[in-house]
Amino acid sequence: MRLKIDKLGVVIAALLAYGAFLAPFAQFRANRIVPGEARSILEALPAGLGAALLAFVMISIILIVLKTPTIVRLVLGLVALLVLAVLIGLSAGHLTPPENTYARVSPASGFWLLSFAFALVTADALARLKLSPFARVALLAAVAGAIAALLMSGAWDGLSILKEYGSRAETFWLEASRHVVLALGSLAAATLVGLPLGILCHRVEALRAGVLNVLNIIQTIPSIALFGLLIAPLGWIALHVPGAQAHGIRGIGAAPAFVALFLYSLLPVVANTVVGLAGVPRDANDAARGIGMTDRQRLFGVELPLAFPVILTGIRIVLVQNIGLATIAALIGGGGFGVFVFQGIGQTAMDLVLLGAVPTVALAFAAAIVLDAATELSSNKPGRAA
Amino acid sequence: MIEIDSITKRYGDTTVVDNVSMTIAPRTITVIVGTSGSGKTTLMRMINRLVEPTSGKILIDGEPNSAIPGYELRRRIGYAIQGHGLFPHRTVGENIATVPTLLGWEKSRIDAKVKELLTLFQLDPAAFGPRYPHELSGGQQQRVGVARALAAEPNILLMDEPFGALDPVIRAKAQEDLLAIQKHFGTTIVLVTHDMEEAFHLADKIAVMDKGRIVQYAAPEEMLVNPATDFVETLIGAGERPFRLLSIGSVGEATEAGEAEGEAIAAATSQRDALSALLWAGRDALPVVGADGTRLGRVTLAGLARRAARPQ
Numbered sequence: 001m002r003l004k005i006d007k008l009g010v011v012i013a014a015l016l017a018y019g020a021f022l023a024p025f026a027q028f029r030a031n032r033i034v035p036g037e038a039r040s041i042l043e044a045l046p047a048g049l050g051a052a053l054l055a056f057v058m059i060s061i062i063l064i065v066l067k068t069p070t071i072v073r074l075v076l077g078l079v080a081l082l083v084l085a086v087l088i089g090l091s092a093g094h095l096t097p098p099e100n101t102y103a104r105v106s107p108a109s110g111f112w113l114l115s116f117a118f119a120l121v122t123a124d125a126l127a128r129l130k131l132s133p134f135a136r137v138a139l140l141a142a143v144a145g146a147i148a149a150l151l152m153s154g155a156w157d158g159l160s161i162l163k164e165y166g167s168r169a170e171t172f173w174l175e176a177s178r179h180v181v182l183a184l185g186s187l188a189a190a191t192l193v194g195l196p197l198g199i200l201c202h203r204v205e206a207l208r209a210g211v212l213n214v215l216n217i218i219q220t221i222p223s224i225a226l227f228g229l230l231i232a233p234l235g236w237i238a239l240h241v242p243g244a245q246a247h248g249i250r251g252i253g254a255a256p257a258f259v260a261l262f263l264y265s266l267l268p269v270v271a272n273t274v275v276g277l278a279g280v281p282r283d284a285n286d287a288a289r290g291i292g293m294t295d296r297q298r299l300f301g302v303e304l305p306l307a308f309p310v311i312l313t314g315i316r317i318v319l320v321q322n323i324g325l326a327t328i329a330a331l332i333g334g335g336g337f338g339v340f341v342f343q344g345i346g347q348t349a350m351d352l353v354l355l356g357a358v359p360t361v362a363l364a365f366a367a368a369i370v371l372d373a374a375t376e377l378s379s380n381k382p383g384r385a386a
Numbered sequence: 387m388i389e390i391d392s393i394t395k396r397y398g399d400t401t402v403v404d405n406v407s408m409t410i411a412p413r414t415i416t417v418i419v420g421t422s423g424s425g426k427t428t429l430m431r432m433i434n435r436l437v438e439p440t441s442g443k444i445l446i447d448g449e450p451n452s453a454i455p456g457y458e459l460r461r462r463i464g465y466a467i468q469g470h471g472l473f474p475h476r477t478v479g480e481n482i483a484t485v486p487t488l489l490g491w492e493k494s495r496i497d498a499k500v501k502e503l504l505t506l507f508q509l510d511p512a513a514f515g516p517r518y519p520h521e522l523s524g525g526q527q528q529r530v531g532v533a534r535a536l537a538a539e540p541n542i543l544l545m546d547e548p549f550g551a552l553d554p555v556i557r558a559k560a561q562e563d564l565l566a567i568q569k570h571f572g573t574t575i576v577l578v579t580h581d582m583e584e585a586f587h588l589a590d591k592i593a594v595m596d597k598g599r600i601v602q603y604a605a606p607e608e609m610l611v612n613p614a615t616d617f618v619e620t621l622i623g624a625g626e627r628p629f630r631l632l633s634i635g636s637v638g639e640a641t642e643a644g645e646a647e648g649e650a651i652a653a654a655t656s657q658r659d660a661l662s663a664l665l666w667a668g669r670d671a672l673p674v675v676g677a678d679g680t681r682l683g684r685v686t687l688a689g690l691a692r693r694a695a696r697p698q
Binding site for chain 1: 434436457458459460461462464465467468469470471472473474475484485488531534535544
């Protein structure tokens with residue numbers, strides 16, 4: 001029997017070998033802003049564990065290079081990610097001198113490379129398994145649960161990013177909720193306005209080009225510039241419209257951030273509504289009129305259900321885009337995870353930057369998976385969409 | 387009865403339908419033929435007001451069709467189009483139930499109707515009712531399209547090139563089905579096509595349209611014998627005349643007394659098909675049998691030749 005080589009596996013194996021034997025596993029710093037010192041796997045982990053991890057990586061390399069069954073690769077990837085997650089937590093305890101609260105331990109390039117390589121193995125295996133939408137969401141929930149369990153168990157408490165969290169726990173959740181409200185709220189507003197606007201653009205051809213061009217131009221305005229442009233009108237409203245200020249409308253703060261995100265969201269929602277409605281088969285539309293549906297019945301009974309998967313794709317784009325963009329809101333005092341990113345940059349404290357960036361990426365990633373699954377469900381079972 | 391009274395439709399400066407008047411008798415099949423752009427589809431779509439006329443009026447059973455809102459009018463008139471126009475996100479059963487649901491029928495009555503129509507179109511209700519249109523063949527989709535048009539038991543059925551997308555074998559079957567359905571329900575059918583063969587096969591009366599006007603509105607035989615204009619003659623095709631004449635009548639009408647050898651022909655077959663069977667069999671005569679298999683007599687080459695000749 002000849003053993004077959006997996007091409008992607010060779011690349012991943014090279015990454016693993018470099019990450020395990022040449023790159024530093026963890027980084028040690030005497031305090032949060034001094035440059036760090038690299039620690040290899042053998043240095044970063046208690047004696048037996050370091051050697052065991054190296055052995056584990058070597059076995060993994062063999063399994064990954066050969067054409068092993070997909071399910072084996074999936075289990076290997078998931079187990080390896082879990083092992084790495086636990087070990088990096090242990091290395092923090094191992095490297096930090098006792099009673100020292102200034103020292104910081106953070107994952108270094110070796111850890112990230114190993115994680116990336118095993119994540120690739122997992123993602124590749126998942127893609128090959130072609131999981132159903134429900135299975136993908138369930139897997140996402142399981143991963144989220146595992147991360148939550150690790151966080152609660154205290155296994156990562158020694159890591160620098162959690163030390164930053166420890167000193168800001170209250171603000172973290174406040175900013176987290178602001179971030180979610182900004183991203184979801186602007187999406188909801190954009191859907192409420194964009195959907196009818198898209199329907200109107202579909203029905204009234206004269207409006208279509210004009211509306212889409214205006215929204216296109218808005219998309220090209222850089223976010224910082226848009227914030228600047230919004231200061232004057234919102235400031236004027238705050239001054240002259242009774243009650244506006246009481247509702248938090250001011251030239252800076254959450255209001256302009258919300259308005260900016262809303263404006264950016266409109267184009268994908270409106271454009272996808274127009275495209276979705278235009279994609280409804282002419283025959284079906286003609287028949288719907290011909291057998292006596294009113295315009296309203298045709299819209300809700302035929303056009304929107306058929307356009308729904310395309311509209312949902314637009315909403316997915318907006319949600320992922322907004323979760324990322326909401327970071328910028330911190331620049332004008334709008335709150336959100338961006339607060340930590342910009343504070344971190346100001347203090348040259350990378351751990352603080354990560355405290356803002358990691359949850360943002362995780363949220364966007366989760367939103368993408370959930371909405372992709374929803375889109376697939378709605379287009380797979382057209383009868384249930386109505 | 388549909389009475390079309392000097393109806394005109396203009397889009398800007400172009401006149402699509404130009405002062406057309408015609409009366410369509412109840413329980414008949416009227417076929418409107420013409421080249422593309424002749425206004426035949428627009429004329430038909432003014433009957434159920436998918437297109438509003440610029441001037442003129444249309445009476446349905448004596449009532450102007452503008453007396454009630456367009457959508458209510460359309461629920462009373464069946465409508466089937468080329469490429470069936472089924473709703474892809476609804477099952478076959480839901481598609482057929484569309485108009486009865488709009489009319490607020492009771493669920494049990496709707497279910498019974500869907501079942502009846504599927505059975506009538508030779509589709510097993512249990513197997514086909516829950517399927518989606520894309521799971522059906524072209525011929526099946528077309529049948530479901532006609533079934534949906536008939537679901538609310540309309541007196542009038544409008545069909546816009548309903549068989550245009552079907553292959554010749556399935557088209558012939560669909561045309562036979564339509565004739566049977568028309569007999570079964572006594573529906574008044576107005577059908578638009580550019581296929582003269584189809585027109586002569588199905589029509590009680592044919593209306594030929596050219597540049598928005600009706601150039602001749604007559605029974606098929608009449609049209610063959612006395613084409614009103616050169617255009618009608620070209621459309622019929624001079625070389626096809628005897629065969630078109632034969633395709634109108636059935637073998638039953640041409641049966642003579644006497645015996646004949648060979649494979650029997652059913653009385654319902656068109657005379658044209660009988661002629662081809664005779665020629666192909668190389669015989670002068672073939673026996674004719676009724677639907678129940680009894681011998682009725684024979685059909686002869688000479689008899690058909692007489693019938694194919696220009697009537698005096």
